[in-house]
C-alpha cells in the first residue's frame with residue numbers, strides 16, 4: 001500500500017485512530033496514537049515529530065532528544081477488535097526512525113528496523129535478491145503468574161513443599177489454565193486436555209484476517225498446560241520481523257482481554273520445557289534457492305548453504321547476545337529439554353543447533369536451515385540482521401562446517417565432542433556478551449559501534465542486577481546456613 005491508498009482506506013473504512021508502532025533496541029513495541037483526521041499526505045513525506053527519544057530506554061539523552069517517526073505505508077493494517085474495547089476501528093502502521101532530517105543518511109542508527117533494512121542491502125553484494133524467514137513462536141499462557149518459591153529448593157529441603165519432578169506434581173499447575181497436562185506431557189494433546197486451542201485459533205484468525213499473516217500450524221507444546229506454538233508461513237526479512245512483533249503483541253493483547261497472561265520469557269517453569277523461537281531461513285536469487293543443490297547426496301544443501309551454516313556456527317556464541325538476550329534465556333539452554341547446547345549442525349537431528357529439515361525430499365522451494373538457538377525474547381529485527389551477517393561472513397570467508405552430525409549430541413562424550421570440534425553455547429548472558437565483545441567484526445558494517453556499545457552496556461547492567469539479586473531459591477537453600 002502507498003500513502004494515497006492508506007489515506008483512501010482511512011476514509012472508506014472509517015478508521016478512528018492510527019497507532020504508530022516502533023520498537024526500542026530490545027524489540028519492545030511502543031505506540032503513539034493519532035486521530036485519523038490529523039493524518040494527511042504530509043505525514044508520510046515529512047514524518048511525525050512525535051517522539052521524545054530520551055524517554056525510551058537505549059535511545060537518546062534529554063539534551064538531544066527529538067526524533068522523527070516515518071510511517072511505512074506498506075505496513076498499514078486494520079487492528080483486530082480486541083485492541084479497542086471502545087469499539088472504534090483503528091489501524092496500525094510501523095514507523096522507521098529518523099534523526100534530524102528525513103533523508104536516508106539520517107536513519108537513526110539505534111532503530112532496529114533500520115538495522116534489519118541495512119543488513120538486507122548487503123544481499124546484493126553477494127548476488128542474492130532476498131531471504132525468506134520462518135519463525136516458530138512458542139509461549140506460555142497462564143491464568144496468572146505468581147512467583148513461587150523455587151521448587152528445586154523444595155526438593156532439596158528434605159520434604160519441603162512436596163514438589164518434585166518425579167511425582168510430576170507441579171505447583172505451577174495452580175497458576176495454569178488447566179491442570180490436565182503434566183510436566184513435559186503437552187505435545188499435541190486434543191481437547192479437553194488442551195484448553196487453549198480456541199484461544200490460538202482466535203489469534204490465528206485475527207492474524208490472517210487483519211495482518212495478512214498466514215500460519216503453518218498451531219498446537220500445544222511439550223510443557224505442562226499452557227505452552228503454545230504458532231508457526232508462521234515464511235516471508236521476506238522486514239515483513240517477517242514486523243509479523244513477529246505483530247504476533248507477540250496480538251497474543252498478549254488477546255490473553256489480557258480474557259484475563260489471562262501470555263509470556264514469551266523462555267523458561268518460566270523449572271524442570272519443564274522452555275519456549276524457543278526456532279528460525280528457518282533460506283537465501284534466494286530470484287526464483288532460485290541458493291541453499292539447494294540436488295547433487296548433494298547427503299543434505300541437498302549447496303556449498304553456499306554450507307558456508308552460510310558455517311558462518312552462523314562460528315559466530316554462535318556472540319550471536320547469543322542477540323538471539324538469547326535475557327538472563328532467563330540461559331535457563332533454557334540446558335540438556336534434556338530439546339533446547340540446543342552444542343554448536344553443530346545435523347539433518348533430522350534435534351539435538352544440534354542447526355537442523356536441515358526434510359533434508360532428502362528434493363524440494364528446492366523448501367530447502368532451508370533451522371536455527372534452533374533463539375528464544376522469543378530476541379529482538380527479531382536484530383536477530384535476522386545478525387544471522388544474515390553471520391551467514392554472509394561464512395560465505396565470504398568460506399567457513400565450512402564439515403559434515404552434519406547425526407548422533408544424539410546430548411549424549412556424546414567430551415572426548416567425542418572434541419574430536420568432532422563441537423563447541424558449547426554460552427551458559428550465561430554474561431558469557432554471551434563477553435563473546436560479542438570479542439567477536440563483533442562481522443556485524444560492524446551494519447550495526448554501528450555506538451549501537452553495540454549501548455546494547456551491551458544495558459545488557460551487562462541487566463546481568464549484574466540479576467547476579468546480585470538474592471533469589472527465593474537462595475533464601476530457602478541458605479537461610480539456615
Ligand code: GLN
Pocket residue numbers: 138222273274275276332337338339340372
Ligand atoms: N521448546 C523447545 C526448545 O526450547 C523446542 C521444542 C520443539 O519445538 N521441538 O527449544
Ligand code: MG
Pocket residue numbers: 136229231
Ligand atoms: Mg515446531
Ligand code: MG
Pocket residue numbers: 136138221229
Ligand atoms: Mg516447538
Ligand code: MG
Pocket residue numbers: 136278370
Ligand atoms: Mg522447530
